[in-house]
Amino acid sequence: MKQSKGWDIVSKILNNLKENFLFAGNYILSISVTILISTLLIYFIIGANLKLFFVLALFYFITSIIILNIVGSKRKREIENVKNIINAIRKNSFETPEEIKLGKYLLELEGEIKAMFLRTKNDIANLKKLEQVRTEFLGNVSHELRTPIFAIQGYLETLLDGALKDEKVNKTFLQKANQHTINLNNLLNDLIDISMIESGQMKMSFRYFNVNDFFETLNLEMKPHAQQKGLELNFQKVKPNLQLFGDKEKIKQVMVNLIMNAIKYTEKGSVEIGVTDESKRALIFVRDSGIGISERDLDRIFERFYRVDKDRSRSVGGTGLGLAIVKHILEAHGSKIEVKSTPGVGSEFSFSLKK
Numbered sequence: 001m002k003q004s005k006g007w008d009i010v011s012k013i014l015n016n017l018k019e020n021f022l023f024a025g026n027y028i029l030s031i032s033v034t035i036l037i038s039t040l041l042i043y044f045i046i047g048a049n050l051k052l053f054f055v056l057a058l059f060y061f062i063t064s065i066i067i068l069n070i071v072g073s074k075r076k077r078e079i080e081n082v083k084n085i086i087n088a089i090r091k092n093s094f095e096t097p098e099e100i101k102l103g104k105y106l107l108e109l110e111g112e113i114k115a116m117f118l119r120t121k122n123d124i125a126n127l128k129k130l131e132q133v134r135t136e137f138l139g140n141v142s143h144e145l146r147t148p149i150f151a152i153q154g155y156l157e158t159l160l161d162g163a164l165k166d167e168k169v170n171k172t173f174l175q176k177a178n179q180h181t182i183n184l185n186n187l188l189n190d191l192i193d194i195s196m197i198e199s200g201q202m203k204m205s206f207r208y209f210n211v212n213d214f215f216e217t218l219n220l221e222m223k224p225h226a227q228q229k230g231l232e233l234n235f236q237k238v239k240p241n242l243q244l245f246g247d248k249e250k251i252k253q254v255m256v257n258l259i260m261n262a263i264k265y266t267e268k269g270s271v272e273i274g275v276t277d278e279s280k281r282a283l284i285f286v287r288d289s290g291i292g293i294s295e296r297d298l299d300r301i302f303e304r305f306y307r308v309d310k311d312r313s314r315s316v317g318g319t320g321l322g323l324a325i326v327k328h329i330l331e332a333h334g335s336k337i338e339v340k341s342t343p344g345v346g347s348e349f350s351f352s353l354k355k
């Protein structure tokens with residue numbers, strides 16, 4: 001029993017030594033060579049005799065073991081410390097990088113680990129934010145889809161329940177159901193655009209186009225909408241040869257969105273469209289005399305699904321995706337949408353394109 005206890009202690013020490021030597025592995029050769037050279041130097045300086053040689057050899061052997069053991073155990077502690085820190089980072093135990101400490105000899109490694117910690121923390125925060133945005137987006141999409149589908153369902157059920165034969169309402173119900181299918185179709189198109197833009201699949205085809213021709217087409221398409229609301233739609237005169245650089249179809253989508261907004265959110269007065277010619281770029285603007293937008297909402301109207309007055313927008317068929325699409329398209333042109341607005345007076349949206 002006693003003997004085995006003694007043996008246990010010896011084997012523990014030997015194991016410990018073996019482990020320390022393993023950790024000192026990198027230094028074994030350099031430390032051994034240094035001690036061997038210094039021992040030989042002493043041997044030759046003091047005088048060569050066999051006794052001295054054996055004493056120095058013994059000294060060399062013991063010193064090497066002691067130094068390697070010290071170096072090994074120190075390295076073992078340092079590596080264990082690094083291991084513990086990495087485990088703690090994995091378990092999210094640190095709040096700030098200052099909690100990570102490796103001691104004064106490993107400051108560089110400490111800096112690297114701190115940087116890695118900060119990056120991982122940022123990545124995780126970004127992923128959480130993305131996840132939240134995605135959930136919110138899906139929630140909004142399902143809500144917006146549900147509204148027209150329920151309305152269509154309602155009208156169809158009422159018609160089937162007998163209203164079909166009621167001359168006073170049957171046509172109106174069908175027209176309303178039809179309007180909701182148009183809204184649904186617009187919403188799906190907007191969603192497809194948003195997803196194409198965000199996945200980088202929206203193909204752009206940049207070319208010079210003539211602004212006069214462009215405005216003429218827009219005027220023809222938009223005039224009936226303005227007339228329906230009793231609004232004036234004025235396209236200001238543009239130099240006949242003014243050419244701008246961009247994807248004409250996508251810029252048309254931008255203009256349709258801005259002009260439709262101007263018409264939707266204006267009760268009386270006019271909508272003015274024009275160009276301010278500058279030296280290298282030209283600024284296109286859409287100005288209305290409508291309800292305007294408060295300072296508080298101005299920053300948010302470009303967010304997906306954001307509407308200042310949800311009920312009002314929905315009643316005019318808006319889902320709050322238009323300006324988000326406008327912003328993305330203009331960013332793809334290296335441009336930016338600007339807005340100035342005074343509640344009760346009107347709004348002006350503008351952006352510039354290369355000449």
Ligand SMILES: Nc1ncnc2c1ncn2[C@@H]1O[C@H](COP(=O)(O)OP(=O)(O)OP(=O)(O)O)[C@@H](O)[C@H]1O
Nearest residue numbers: 261262265292301307308313318319320321322323
């Ligand atoms: N010219 C404007 N005058 C007043 N408010 C505006 C004007 N343009 C946009 N807004 C406000 O900004 C919100 C966001 O506009 P956006 O075009 O993104 O959505 P929408 O017109 O409601 O719906 P969609 O364009 O998707 O059909 C609108 O709901 C409206 O409240």
Ligand SMILES: [Mg+2]
Nearest residue numbers: 257261322323
């Ligand atoms: Mg809109």
